[in-house]
Amino acid sequence: MTTTNHGEHTSLAAAFTHEHHEIDDAIEAYLASDEPEPRRRATPLLGALEALRRHIYLEEEIVFPHLPEGPLMMAMMVMHREHGELWRRMDALVGQLQDPAASGDDVDDDERARVLALLEGGTLPPGWVCRDA
Secondary structure, three states: OOOOOOOEEEEHHHHHHHHHHHHHHHHHHHHHHOOOHHHHOOOOHHHHHHHHHHHHHOOOOOOOOHOOOHHHHHHHHHHHHHHHHHHHHHHHHHHOOOOOOOHHOOHHHHHHHHHHHHHOOOOOOOOOOOOOO
């Protein structure tokens, strides 16, 4: 259990879940934003990326070492690989967000609409699986 700023106790799982929701909310705010200035529009997303980096750090440095290796070894390997991929993509994305003129690869309106529709409860295309499945 951890203690919040208000003296309440919460589990680490609840704290991590809460942070996941905050990160998701910031990403959705970025996607829904109609702010015309790219750097201002990127502010919630940059905050989400920092929170996600902190989240990954806490998992890898504090949580993962306390998990039993045997039964979770494959899952841990997958999470480490996913964290590495996320980290590399976040580095690239932060570079684009901090210097929007360097990249013309912003999400277009159709892609933004697809993402928002899926986040609002849409469904994956029938039969779609991730690349490394």
